[in-house]
Amino acid sequence: MNFANQQITYVFVLYGIVVLIPFFIFCKMKPEILSAWKVDLKNKKDTKTHEVKTTVSSFFVLYGVLLLAGLFRDNGILTFKENLPDWYYVLSFPLVVILHDTYFYWTHFLMHKSKFLFQFHKDHHIGHDATPLDVYAFHPIEAFVHFIFFLIYPLIIPSSLATMQFMFIWMLVCNSAGHLSYEFYPKYLYDFPIIKQFNTATHHLMHHKFYNSNFSLYYNWWDRWMGTNHKDYFETYQNIKKETEIKARIKDKMEIDLSAIN
Ligand SMILES: [Zn+2]
Numbered sequence: 510m511n512f513a514n515q516q517i518t519y520v521f522v523l524y525g526i527v528v529l530i531p532f533f534i535f536c537k538m539k540p541e542i543l544s545a546w547k548v549d550l551k552n553k554k555d556t557k558t559h560e561v562k563t564t565v566s567s568f569f570v571l572y573g574v575l576l577l578a579g580l581f582r583d584n585g586i587l588t589f590k591e592n593l594p595d596w597y598y599v600l601s602f603p604l605v606v607i608l609h610d611t612y613f614y615w616t617h618f619l620m621h622k623s624k625f626l627f628q629f630h631k632d633h634h635i636g637h638d639a640t641p642l643d644v645y646a647f648h649p650i651e652a653f654v655h656f657i658f659f660l661i662y663p664l665i666i667p668s669s670l671a672t673m674q675f676m677f678i679w680m681l682v683c684n685s686a687g688h689l690s691y692e693f694y695p696k697y698l699y700d701f702p703i704i705k706q707f708n709t710a711t712h713h714l715m716h717h718k719f720y721n722s723n724f725s726l727y728y729n730w731w732d733r734w735m736g737t738n739h740k741d742y743f744e745t746y747q748n749i750k751k752e753t754e755i756k757a758r759i760k761d762k763m764e765i766d767l768s769a770i771n
């Protein structure tokens with residue numbers, strides 16, 4: 510199997526596990542046991558047909574980028590480094606995550622700030638009520654902007670294929686979790702300085718609702734430095750966690766009452 514076919518097969522399997530299974534569990538089955546964690550920002554709009562169409566076109570774009578990567582590889586332009594020192598392997602993952610976070614923030618920020626560029630990003634915002642199906646719901650040009658990072662990066666910075674694949678998994682997991690409409694990030698963890706650097710699901714759900722704030726992906730750094738966090742983000746997050754606690758307590762109490770009756 511050639512390089513592009515091999516990589517796209519991995520992506521299909523990964524997409525099934527990380528996107529489709531959570532979509533059916535959390536957005537279709539909506540298990541009662543997890544209802545306390547559901548976030549409802551009242552963004553109702555069913556856009557699944559649009560999400561499926563844009564996702565299919567994004568897969569074609571990804572396949573095109575993978576074909577290009579395969580061509581570069583065959584011609585010696587792209588070489589994945591497999592004999593790197595151990596310390597480099599360890600550091601290469603946080604490095605690629607931090608640089609991808611920066612790339613994502615600025616491309617996303619610019620797509621919102623320029624009217625011309627927003628026409629290529631608005632496809633992602635048609636799904637107001639975010640679901641994991643939004644992770645690849647992109648206009649083909651936006652899809653190209655996102656996927657080309659995974660080709661440019663190893664051309665500039667020595668990287669193993671495993672690092673890039675692991676990065677792709679990490680991106681898809683974080684993206685799927687950010688579109689889940691469930692807030693599983695525990696309140697007490699958010700009080701720790703290191704953990705506090707991570708974005709929550711609430712952060713991206715508010716981006717879908719309010720558009721012009723909360724542009725970052727993994728970490729909250731760029732939004733803090735650039736002052737682009739929504740003014741009510743932290744308060745909304747705290748309120749959602751309080752609601753979750755209350756709903757969980759009510760649910761526990763109802764279960765205790767019911768077992769007493771039975
Ligand atoms: Zn989104």
Ligand SMILES: [Zn+2]
Pocket residue numbers: 617621630633634716
């Ligand atoms: Zn956006």
